[in-house]
Amino acid sequence: MATIDLEQINKMYPNGFHAVKDLNLDVRDGEFMVLVGPSGCGKTTALRMVAGLEEITSGELRIAGKIVNDVTSKDRDIAMVFQNYALYPHMTVAENIGFALRMRKLPKDQIAAKVKETAEILGLSEWLSRKPGQLSGGQRQRVAMGRAIVREPAVFLMDEPLSNLDAKLRVQMRAEVQRIQRRINVATMYVTHDQVEAMTMGDRVAVMRSGVLQQVDKPQVLYDRPDNLFVAAFIGSPSMNLYDASIGEGAGSLWLGSQQIELPQSVRAAHPGLTAYAGKNVVVGIRPEHLPVANGAPGPTMAGDVDLVEALGSELMVHFTIDARRVRAEGTTSADEEAITESGEGVARVDPASPVKVGERATFTIKTDGMQFFDPRSGEAIWGA
Numbered sequence: 001m002a003t004i005d006l007e008q009i010n011k012m013y014p015n016g017f018h019a020v021k022d023l024n025l026d027v028r029d030g031e032f033m034v035l036v037g038p039s040g041c042g043k044t045t046a047l048r049m050v051a052g053l054e055e056i057t058s059g060e061l062r063i064a065g066k067i068v069n070d071v072t073s074k075d076r077d078i079a080m081v082f083q084n085y086a087l088y089p090h091m092t093v094a095e096n097i098g099f100a101l102r103m104r105k106l107p108k109d110q111i112a113a114k115v116k117e118t119a120e121i122l123g124l125s126e127w128l129s130r131k132p133g134q135l136s137g138g139q140r141q142r143v144a145m146g147r148a149i150v151r152e153p154a155v156f157l158m159d160e161p162l163s164n165l166d167a168k169l170r171v172q173m174r175a176e177v178q179r180i181q182r183r184i185n186v187a188t189m190y191v192t193h194d195q196v197e198a199m200t201m202g203d204r205v206a207v208m209r210s211g212v213l214q215q216v217d218k219p220q221v222l223y224d225r226p227d228n229l230f231v232a233a234f235i236g237s238p239s240m241n242l243y244d245a246s247i248g249e250g251a252g253s254l255w256l257g258s259q260q261i262e263l264p265q266s267v268r269a270a271h272p273g274l275t276a277y278a279g280k281n282v283v284v285g286i287r288p289e290h291l292p293v294a295n296g297a298p299g300p301t302m303a304g305d306v307d308l309v310e311a312l313g314s315e316l317m318v319h320f321t322i323d324a325r326r327v328r329a330e331g332t333t334s335a336d337e338e339a340i341t342e343s344g345e346g347v348a349r350v351d352p353a354s355p356v357k358v359g360e361r362a363t364f365t366i367k368t369d370g371m372q373f374f375d376p377r378s379g380e381a382i383w384g385a
Contacts, residue, residue, distance in 0.1 A: 001065065001341055002029055002063065002064040002077075002154035002155055002186060002187050003026065003027060003028055003029050003046060003062075003063075003065070003187055004025075004026070004027035004033075004050060004061075004062070004063055004155055004187050004189060005026045005027075005060075005061070005062040005063075006023050006024060006026070006046070006050070006059065006060075006061055006089045007024055007059055007060045007061075007062070007064075008022050008023070008024060008058065008059040008060070008336045009023040009024075009046070009049065009056060009058075009059035009060075009061060010022060010057045010059055010372060011042070011045050011046075011049060011054060011055075011056065011057050011211075012021070012057040012277075015241050016365040017143075017261075018211055019042045019045045019211050020042040020045050020046050020049070020211045021042075021211040021212050022059075023042075023046055023059070023211075023213055024045075024211075024213065024290070025206055025213065025216060027155075027187045027188070027189055028187065029179050029186075029187055030185045030186065030187065031143055031187055031188070031203050031204065032178070032181050032185075032188045032190065032201060032202055032203045033188065033189050033190065033202060033203065033204055033205075033206065034189075034190045034191075034192060034198040034201055034202035034204075034205045034206065035047065035103070035189065035190070035191045035206045035208060036191075036192055036193065036194070036195055036197075036198035036205055036208070036234075037158060037193065037206055037207055037208035037209055037214075037234070038193060038234075039193060039211070041208040041209050041210060041211065042208050042210070042211040042212075043191045043193075043206075043208050044159055044160075044191050045125060046191075046208075047157055047159055047189055047191045048159075049061065050063075050078070050157060050189060051073055051076070051078055051080050051153070051157050052068070052071065052072060052073030052074075052076050052078075054075060056069050061153065063076055063077070063078070063155055064077070064154055064155075065352065071323060072343070075157065075372070077153055077154040078153050078155040078156070078157055079090060079147075079149070079151050079153035079155070079156055079157070080148065080156075080157040080158070080159065081144050081145055081148050081156075081157070081158045081161045082140075082144070082158070082159050082161070083159055083160045083161060083163050083164060084164065085132070085140050085141060085143070085144040085164075086128075086144065087132040087140060087144060087147075087228055088132075089131065089132050090131070091131065091132075092128065092129050092130060092131055092151050092359060093118070093119070093124060093127050093128045093129070093130055093132075093135070093137055093143050093146075094104065094115050094128040094129065095129070096132070096143050096146075096147055097115045097118055097119065097124075097143060097147050097150050098111045098112075098114070098115045098150065099147060099238055100147065100149060100150065100151050101114060101115075101151070105295075107137075109303045114150050115128070115146075115150060115239045118146045118149050118150045119146065121141075121146075121149065121180060121183060121184075122142045122149075123142070124139065124142055124146060126142065127139060132210060136169075137164060137166070137169060138165060138172065138176075141161060141162070141165065141173060142176065143179060144161070145161070145177070149180070151182055152184075153186065154186060154187070154199075155172055155186060155187050155188075155189070156181065156184070156187070156189075157188070157189050157190075158177075158188065158189070158190045158191065160191055160192055160193070160364055161177070161190075162174065162177070162192075162197065163192075163193075163194075163214075169333070170197070174197060174200055174201055175374050176203055177190075177201065187303075190202070192275035195234055195235055195236070195237065196237055197212050198219070199214065199219040199222075199223070199235065200219075202219055203218070204217060204218055204219075205217070205218075205219050205222055205235075207222065207230075207231050207234060207235065209230050209234075212232050214227065214230055215227040215228070215231050217253070222235045223235055223236060224370075225381070225383075226372065226381060227380065228284075228374065228378075228379045228380050228381060229242065229283060229285075229327070229329045229374050229379040230327070230329050230379065232285050232372055232374070232381075233329030234329070236287060238288050238317065238347045238349070239347075240285045240286065240287050240288075240372070241286045241287070241288065241291075241326070241346040241347065242284070242285050242326045242327040242329065242374075243256055243257075243283065243284055243286075243322075243324040243325065243326055243327060243344070243346075244281060244282055244324060244327060244376065245281070245282055245283070245284040245324065246279070246280065246281050246282070246284060247274055247277045247278050247279065247280060247281075247282055248260070248278065249278055249279060250275075250278055251263065251274040251277065251278050252268070254282075256284065256302060256322065256324045257322050257323035257324035257344065258323055259302050259303065259322070259323075260323075261300045261301075261302060261366060262300050263300075264300075264368055266368070266369055267368050267369065267371060268278065270369070270383075271382055271383055272383075272384055273373075273382040273383055273384050274297055274373060274382055274384075277373075278383065281376050282338070282373050282374065282375065282376060282382065283303040283327050283373070283374040283375075283376050284371060284372070284373055284374075284378075285371065285372035285374065286346075286366065286370070286371055286372075286374070287370055288317070288346075288347045288348050288349040289349040290366065290367035290370040290371070291346075291348035291349070291350070291352050291364040291365070291366065291367075292348070292349070292350050292351065292354075292364065292365050292367070293318075293348075293355070293362060293363070293365070294352040294363040294364060294365045295357060297365065298365045299362060299365055299368075300368055301363050301365055301366060302322065302363070302364055302366055303322070303361055303362065303363045303364070304320030304321055304322045304346060304348075304361070305320055305321045305322075305359075305360075305361055305362075306318060306319070306320050306356055306357060306358050306359065306360055306361070306362050307319045307320060307321055307358065308358060309357070309358055310348040311352065313352065314352065315349055315350065315351065315352055315354050316349075316350050316351070316354055316356065317347055317348075317349060318347065318349075318354075318356050318362065319346070320343065320345070320346050320347075320348065320362060320364075321344050321345055321346070321349055322346060323344055324344050325344060326344055326346070327376075329379075333358055347361075348364055350364075
């Protein structure tokens with residue numbers, strides 16, 4: 001069994017930049033752990049410290065229960081797959097995969113058997129005699145993985161391995177990487193800036209921001225119960241709609257701009273801490289899929305002016321504006337920054353048959369059980385009393 005344990009890990013560079021701050025994280029045997037966050041959040045630095053490619057300023061790193069802070073990279077029993085594949089262009093696929101075994105001076109027949117087995121796992125058997133320049137991007141990435149797998153490492157590290165692939169191939173390779181990881185069944189740390197990739201691949205996902213671990217949990221828990229505003233905004237595509245709001249007396253209603261929204265007892269029971277915010281401001285979060293177009297059924301609603309409708313076949317993305325200030329979660333990716341503005345913009349994910357038109361006002365039912373609430377100063381989620 002091999003696990004990865006990071007305990008109070010810090011990375012401080014000579015210029016004073018504190019890249020990773022008191023990171024506590026454990027990766028269980030056979031687990032697929034994804035580190036995700038915007039550029040510069042410290043996720044790749046953390047991975048490189050596990051790999052032995054960056055020195056640890058303070059804290060303890062254990063692999064398979066042994067402290068490895070001062071152990072060289074080659075002696076840590078790890079294998080790493082990089083973003084750029086790093087294949088030898090003059091070697092065949094078989095030679096690339098078996099390179100590490102030749103360096104260990106294993107017998108030729110043993111190398112050939114391991115290369116054959118690895119190629120079968122990766123679906124590369126018919127390409128063994130080809131060179132990297134004759135392969136597609138996805139095939140080259142599988143060769144890079146094969147070169148790591150063939151060593152039978154205790155720990156598998158991947159640094160944005162799919163970022164150089166086109167969108168369609170990335171989706172295919174996500175499933176391939178998961179299948180391969182399940183088969184080799186070793187502790188795996190995978191770094192990505194793509195939260196969709198993180199959510200679809202990880203057994204657990206660790207969200208980082210400015211060197212600090214924000215939350216680590218199963219993908220669905222991050223989505224349904226974010227610990228703070230940053231996680232709420234970063235996880236989910238399109239992003240959660242986050243607005244300044246105020247809680248009414250007795251926490252029985254919510255003012256969202258000029259619109260008053262009744263909060264049923266189920267919401268107050270799930271968020272008893274809201275009682276302390278009666279008459280005060282909060283940040284309210286509503287996922288786009290929790291805003292279907294109203295059909296006359298009873299329940300809380302909100303109205304917005306429709307600015308844009310994107311028809312995606314299976315659904316419509318309805319962009320609207322209300323007279324409440326949308327909250328910006330600092331540190332989100334550049335793509336999210338376009339969506340998280342200071343205006344009252346919002347997005348609803350609705351049925352394709354919904355009667356919405358640009359330039360008109362639409363009324364949305366609010367699925368209140370999915371609402372999230374945050375303290376406007378600390379950004380922390382409001383749950384218990």
